[in-house]
């Protein structure tokens with residue numbers, strides 16, 4: 169099963185840091201964000217990753233490529249553990265390919281750019297802004313669960329989380345049907361609205377950035393009317409697909425997912441990963457106490 173990771177976004181929420189460096193390459197402790205996301209896909213059972221990328225983002229592809237010079241230098245300097253880390257990245261158990269998104273026309277357009285690589289199979293869309301908490305009990309379960317839901321029941325699904333009402337205008341908001349039971353982990357959904365105002369939101373359950381979709385979606389993306397920011401929203405294509413009778417289910421997020429596309433979420437991720445790091449945890453706690 170393939171996973172599309174759209175990485176062509178301009179990262180305007182994180183300027184000026186993103187002026188010359190892709191946001192996906194920002195480090196969380198010792199690994200770039202994109203590596204956590206790729207590892208999540210691998211641990212959830214995906215065998216092929218399609219990066220939808222942009223000319224200015226070559227560093228992402230380079231990160232997963234072999235680096236002969238660096239490997240030779242580390243070998244000569246007997247830096248065995250760094251060398252091992254480096255080799256592990258290039259030897260990840262997954263095929264990574266990339267496709268260019270020539271124009272910044274939004275998430276729906278980015279997904280449509282990968283259509284030819286998807287053939288007629290169900291696939292995942294993984295947004296690289298969002299990374300999962302490393303808590304040992306919660307690690308990598310959400311996407312795996314969604315993948316299994318497709319395997320066992322044929323479900324298309326969207327990962328969601330309940331959020332504070334004043335944050336809903338930054339996310340896709342889920343509309344449920346009458347059968348909705350907030351205690352259930354899986355519910356059928358009736359629609360999605362992209363970034364609604366608080367008083368117009370159908371619920372305060374937000375789209376987290378993990379989707380399992382059928383190739384049917386490719387019929388709906390070209391019909392989407394561009395948003396006020398001239399983007400083709402994936403949300404709008406999913407909404408039309410639901411309205412024309414296709415079933416889509418929500419899966420409630422277990423654990424925590426950081427929004428690294430925002431300064432606050434990025435910092436929170438660094439803090440949590442640092443506090444769970446075997447050699448950094450103690451010094452960080454000390455530093456915090458001394459601030």
Ligand code: G1P
Pocket residue numbers: 275295297298338339340341362363374375376377401402403427429
């Ligand atoms: C995208 C989606 C939105 C979703 C969000 C999750 O928005 O369009 O529905 O809730 O990711 O992070 P973006 O953050 O790209 O504006």
